[in-house]
Amino acid sequence: MSLYCGTACRRKFFWCYRLLSTYVTKTRYLFELKEDDDACKKAQQTGAFYLFHNLAPLLQKSEHQYLAPQYSLLELERLLGKFGQDSQILEDSVLIGCSEQQEAWFALDLGLNSSSSVNASLQKAEMETALQGSFIKLTKALFELNVKDASLLSTAQALLRWHDTHQFCSRSGQPTKKNVSGSKRVCPSNNIIYYPQVAPVVITLVSDGTRCLLVRQSSFPKGMYSALAGFCDIGESLEETVRREIAEEVGLEVDRLHYSASQHWPFPNSTLMIACHATVKPGQTELQVNLRELEAAAWFSRDEVATVLRRNNPSNQQQSGAVPFWLPPKLAIAHQLIKEWVEKPTCSPLPA
Numbered sequence: 641m642s643l644y645c646g647t648a649c650r651r652k653f654f655w656c657y658r659l660l661s662t663y664v665t666k667t668r669y670l671f672e673l674k675e676d677d678d679a680c681k682k683a684q685q686t687g688a689f690y691l692f693h694n695l696a697p698l699l700q701k702s703e704h705q706y707l708a709p710q711y712s713l714l715e716l717e718r719l720l721g722k723f724g725q726d727s728q729i730l731e732d733s734v735l736i737g738c739s740e741q742q743e744a745w746f747a748l749d750l751g752l753n754s755s756s757s758v759n760a761s762l763q764k765a766e767m768e769t770a771l772q773g774s775f776i777k778l779t780k781a782l783f784e785l786n787v788k789d790a791s792l793l794s795t796a797q798a799l800l801r802w803h804d805t806h807q808f809c810s811r812s813g814q815p816t817k818k819n820v821s822g823s824k825r826v827c828p829s830n831n832i833i834y835y836p837q838v839a840p841v842v843i844t845l846v847s848d849g850t851r852c853l854l855v856r857q858s859s860f861p862k863g864m865y866s867a868l869a870g871f872c873d874i875g876e877s878l879e880e881t882v883r884r885e886i887a888e889e890v891g892l893e894v895d896r897l898h899y900s901a902s903q904h905w906p907f908p909n910s911t912l913m914i915a916c917h918a919t920v921k922p923g924q925t926e927l928q929v930n931l932r933e934l935e936a937a938a939w940f941s942r943d944e945v946a947t948v949l950r951r952n953n954p955s956n957q958q959q960s961g962a963v964p965f966w967l968p969p970k971l972a973i974a975h976q977l978i979k980e981w982v983e984k985p986t987c988s989p990l991p992a
């Protein structure tokens with residue numbers, strides 16, 4: 641189908657098309673690969689593969705950061721052959737994106753118990769030697785990856801985990817079958833389609849106008865404080881979740897709130913973090929911390945938070961002993977929310 645609406649406006653639309661073409665073409669190519677098994681199999685022939693072992697990505701350490709190596713199908717088949725593994729395991733790979741030149745990117749886990757391969761779990765140490773890298777937990781590696789790799793590997797891990805934990809139909813109990821791209825699983829006995837799940841979570845930086853509220857869960861790394869987060873309950877709007885979570889966890893009522901940004905977050909499962917700023921009424925700031933949810937919550941001044949942001953490295957702080965807390969790393973949306981508040985403390989909010 642033509643992308644132009646007619647000869648008269650061809651020139652004008654040519655410019656629009658030229659401006660959008662890379663992104664639109666890439667998006668439509670990925671859509672085709674998700675829907676069409678044959679096209680996706682073909683794309684694997686020229687595609688690149690990222691490797692995992694039990695959900696830990698294969699990484700190579702360069703001077704200052706981790707790099708995620710890519711392998712061609714041919715390289716992968718050779719490697720599998722070397723380990724006496726048949727290439728059926730490739731059926732477990734999932735599509736995670738593509739380059740601007742339409743080179744499709746896939747992820748494959750060599751350590752999970754595969755449904756399609758007899759001898760699925762390959763020896764981790766032997767693989768690492770052959771691949772000249774290490775399978776490193778994403779929780780450890782994420783913050784030392786560049787933004788592109790961090791995002792790709794987060795997506796890959798979430799998708800691989802979802803397939804690993806959703807291999808059976810919850811209605812019939814029969815094994816479900818993954819399509820080639822991994823965008824869905826289907827139960828052959830009743831045709832129920834299962835799509836990868838994402839849980840919406842709101843993360844809110846609460847302010848009383850001059851201070852912001854930071855909280856700690858006992859599961860956080862020592863000394864780290866963050867914005868207040870919570871899963872959306874079924875039936876709730878985003879605004880309702882923000883109001884409920886703030887009331888539940890610290891006993892405050894939201895006066896105004898506004899949306900800031902969102903982020904896919906792979907821990908502990910796939911969540912969509914929806915980041916907001918909220919204000920409470922001045923004079924209604926007394927905290928009643930729910931100790932079943934939080935270990936601590938406190939108000940911090942803009943100066944205190946700005947100081948910690950400037951030197952946000954827990955080991956430095958422990959050495960100097962000068963700053964009692966630290967904040968989530970740059971890649972986390974909590975960091976962006978806090979930074980936004982420090983830089984623009986009086987952005988115009990909407991009523992909740």
Ligand SMILES: NC(=O)C1=CN([C@@H]2O[C@H](COP(=O)(O)OP(=O)(O)OC[C@H]3O[C@@H](n4cnc5c(N)ncnc54)[C@H](O)[C@@H]3O)[C@@H](O)[C@H]2O)C=CC1
Pocket residue numbers: 839841843866867868869870871903905907908909911913933968972973974975
């Ligand atoms: N990217 C970032 O900057 C940050 C991300 N987070 C993420 O936000 C998420 C939610 O924060 P929490 O305060 O723990 O949520 P929360 O305040 O809703 O409490 C967690 C509890 O909610 C219940 N729950 C309801 N629906 C759930 C679901 N779909 N999955 C798991 N538990 C569910 C469970 O009982 C669980 O123990 C966490 O997974 C955390 O990793 C938290 C802070 C910063």
Ligand SMILES: [Mg+2]
Pocket residue numbers: 868869870889933
């Ligand atoms: Mg919470």
